Amino acid sequence: MKIKDSDILIVPGAGNPSPFHWLTRWQDNMSTARRVDQDDWNRPQRETWVNRLVDAVGESEKPVILVAHALGVLTVAHAAPALTGKIAGAFLVGASDWERPELKATYGDHSFDPVPRQPLGFAGLLLASSNDPTCNITKAEAWARDWGIHFGNAGEAGHFEPESGHGPWPEGLMAFARFTQTL
Incomplete structure (x- = not known):
């Protein structure tokens, strides 16, 4: 599938990425990309975030490719049952493990826990890092298997953010291009 033939929905994690983050740069350089905005980036609530994603997919006129990072990955996993039909694929990067107490404590929210373990129902690729401080790579690989999507080990890539x-x-853009060619 060609990028121009799809709606690219950017699904950031908590905090909303800066202008220097790859998600923002990709959004600025892909003509069909738009961000799924949230009312409060620093106080994520699962129901609100999932509903916002479902609404954005519903507004799309072309097949949708989701590009998610961190908590955005879990938002996709929670929303998946309501997304069937319009999703061509999901490019998921650096999932954050909100089953870990320290992440829940940081944002004061427990609604993303537990992480869904059923198949997403659409094609996907989850890229993980062997030294991501927010998610153990073994757990990320198990999620990919449970979600019925491909898994990629990106080596020591940190949390896939400007700081790393x-x-x-x-x-990542080359991996995304290869992924879209499989759709």
Whole structure:
């Protein structure tokens, strides 16, 4: 599938990425990309975030490719049962493990726990890092298996953010292009 033939929905995690983050850069450079905005990026609530994603998919006129990072990955997993039919695929990067007490404590929200374990119902790729401080790579691989999607080990890539050297992230863009060609 060509990017121009799809609606690219950018699904960020908590905090909303800066202009230097690869998600923002990709959004700015893909003509069919738009961000799924949330009312409060610093106080995520599962029901609100999931509903916002479902609404954005419903407004799309073309097949949808989701591009999610961190808590955005879990938002996709929670929303998946309501997304069947319009999703061509999901490119998921650096899932955050909100089953870990320290992440729940940071944002004061427990509604993303437990992480869904049923198949997403659409094609996907979950990229994880062997040294991501927010999610153990073994757990990320188990989620990909449970979700029925492909898994990619990106090596020591941190949390795929500017602080770990992922501003423009050309390697990620090449992986995304390869992924879209499989759809």
